[in-house]
Structure formats: C-alpha cells, structure tokens
Amino acid sequence: MMDELRERLRRTRRVTIPWSADGTRGITATRLDELLAHWAGGYDWDVHERRIRALPWVTVRGLRVIHQRSADPGAPVVVLLHGWPDSVLRFERVLPLLADVHVVVPALPGFPFAAPLTTPGTSAGRIAEIVADALAELGYPRYTVSGGDVGGTVAEVLAGTYPDRVTALHLTNVAPQRALTADPATLAPDAVAYLARAAQWFRTEGGYIAEQSTRPNTLAVALGDSPPGLAAWIVEKLESWSGESAFTPDELLTWVTAYWATGTIGTSFATYTEPVTLPRRIETPTVLSIFPDDIKPEPRSYAEAFLNVVEYVEHPAGGHFAAWEQPGAYARDLRRAVELSG
Numbered sequence: 001m002m003d004e005l006r007e008r009l010r011r012t013r014r015v016t017i018p019w020s021a022d023g024t025r026g027i028t029a030t031r032l033d034e035l036l037a038h039w040a041g042g043y044d045w046d047v048h049e050r051r052i053r054a055l056p057w058v059t060v061r062g063l064r065v066i067h068q069r070s071a072d073p074g075a076p077v078v079v080l081l082h083g084w085p086d087s088v089l090r091f092e093r094v095l096p097l098l099a100d101v102h103v104v105v106p107a108l109p110g111f112p113f114a115a116p117l118t119t120p121g122t123s124a125g126r127i128a129e130i131v132a133d134a135l136a137e138l139g140y141p142r143y144t145v146s147g148g149d150v151g152g153t154v155a156e157v158l159a160g161t162y163p164d165r166v167t168a169l170h171l172t173n174v175a176p177q178r179a180l181t182a183d184p185a186t187l188a189p190d191a192v193a194y195l196a197r198a199a200q201w202f203r204t205e206g207g208y209i210a211e212q213s214t215r216p217n218t219l220a221v222a223l224g225d226s227p228p229g230l231a232a233w234i235v236e237k238l239e240s241w242s243g244e245s246a247f248t249p250d251e252l253l254t255w256v257t258a259y260w261a262t263g264t265i266g267t268s269f270a271t272y273t274e275p276v277t278l279p280r281r282i283e284t285p286t287v288l289s290i291f292p293d294d295i296k297p298e299p300r301s302y303a304e305a306f307l308n309v310v311e312y313v314e315h316p317a318g319g320h321f322a323a324w325e326q327p328g329a330y331a332r333d334l335r336r337a338v339e340l341s342g
Helices: 002-010 031-038 045-053 125-138 150-161 188-204 208-215 218-222 227-240 248-263 268-273 300-304 326-341
Strands: 057-061 061-066 076-081 102-106 142-148 167-171 282-291 309-315
Touching: 002 031, 002 057, 031 227, 045 102, 045 248, 057 142, 061 125, 076 125, 076 150, 102 125, 102 268, 142 150, 142 326, 150 167, 150 268, 150 282, 167 326, 208 218, 208 268, 218 227, 218 268, 227 248, 282 300, 282 326, 300 309, 309 326
Parallel strands: 076 102, 076 142, 142 167, 167 282, 282 309
Antiparallel strands: 057 061, 061 102
C-alpha cells in the first residue's frame, strides 16, 4: 500500500494557481510540497501503524472500539467520541492520563479503523444507537460521554435519547446544527451576537460543509484517488483549527494516512450528508470546555439555551483538537464531568 502511495506522490501533477502563496485561500503550495516530499520520502507509516494496532482494540456488535480497562472493576466509565477530519487518534495523548477509569473510544462508523460503511442512513443519531448498543454489550449501563465536533453531536443525541445511561457530558462545543435552527428571540444578547459570528464563519469557512453534505459522491472520488488532494483537504483543517505547532509533520501525515490506508474519506462524510434530529434541550449535567483556537467558541449563555451547563471552563490555549493539543487540560475537565455523575 505504501509503495503505491509513494509512487502516486512521485507522479503528483503540480497545479499552478494565482493564490498558491495565500494561506487564507487554503494550504499553500510551499507547505503542501514540504509535506508531500516527506510523505514520499522519510515518513514511515509502519511505525505508526504498529503503535495504533497495539492499542487495546475490540469489536463489539460490529463496532470497533479501543477498550482501555481500569484495574478497578468498579471504576467509572468514560466514552470518548472523535470528530472530523480525525479519528480515534485524537485521544492517543489522553489515554495514558485515564488509567483509573474504564475508557471506550469508538471508531465511529465511516471513519478510519471502523468496519466498512456501505449503506446510507448512518446519521449521528444512528451512530448514537450503535454506540449505546455496544456499551450495553460491554456491560456498561451508565457512563460519562466526552467529545467534540461530530462526536459532540453524537454525545448530545446519546444524552437526549438515553438519559438513564449518560450520567454526565463533557463537550468542547455545542452541536453546530443548533446554530441553523436557534431562535434569536429566545437568546441572551451575547448568544445572538454569537449566532451572527457563526453565520459569518459558515459563509467564509464552511464551504467544505456544503460540498460534503450535498455532493459527497463527487468529492469522494476527487479525494479518495489523490493523495495530494486528500492531504490538502485534511491538513488545511488540522492546522487552521488548532493552536500553533499542534502537529509535527509526522503527526499530520499519520492522521491523513489513516484515511488513505482505510479508504474512508468518502464514508466520513455520512454525518454531514445524513440529517440528524437533536433533542430540544438536554438536562444531563454538562462540563463545557472552551479553547481559544477552536473554530467557533460559544459563550455560556448560548450553550445554556440547549444544555445543562454546570461548569463552563475557558482555557488559555488549545483548539479544535483539544484532547490532542492540551491532553492534561482536557483530562481535568473530563474528570470534572465524571465527578458530576456522583
């Protein structure tokens, strides 16, 4: 697989455009060329693949999960839900900090390391059902759920659908779909101002959402057959949505190669394409972690319109991939949520 990838990279057809040096128009040509040269040369996927395979994987009712057990059988249970354009690798740095709890990290259907997704209908709501069934099979009747991005949306659906199972939530954002249906007349002034900022973000930065949600077939072909295209699409988000120097070149390429090796870029669009119905309000006790470099940090008043926010924690550093960028801070906030579970 890697030999074919390197050959494709060596035959990359460079595309010249007027804005190739403008980082506000996407990844620059210089940055992409640096990464592609490393991908084709010094990068060693085998080292990273061995580390990933060594994680405590199990398959439960068709769902592949990392299942890290605590030595204490009665320890609390936490469920970590990743987003896009990442995978379970988002939580690699947090796992060693959670040895005293049972940890379940599902590879969400359609994403890297999950079983192949071949049929439509796998919305965030359906994924919540799949995760809940797997946790029941593992013997976990109650748990704290933590996540962001797609994983945060799944977490909200889980809490709303199974309030007797989800004892607490730890989120890094409010489900973004809520901004499209929120009624400004019911919101506090700073929450209304947030809606305006979110709308501006969707206009200037949300083109990928429009394409992934409306034309996934077309985009899947373009990215699934082009390593440079896949790298450009993913790396732009990884770097612009995170704090400075959040990823080394090897780390960026490992997250990209996870998609290439598993052929999942097209199926990862499922939660963008399939509609989801969110609970109007969730009463589960919630810790909301806000990181300054995230794409649309919400004010507390906005979050409180939909969630039972018990703690609202603002951090001085970190972005969209906070569990990777700031694992210590992420783990501390997660523990605050576990404490809310009683």
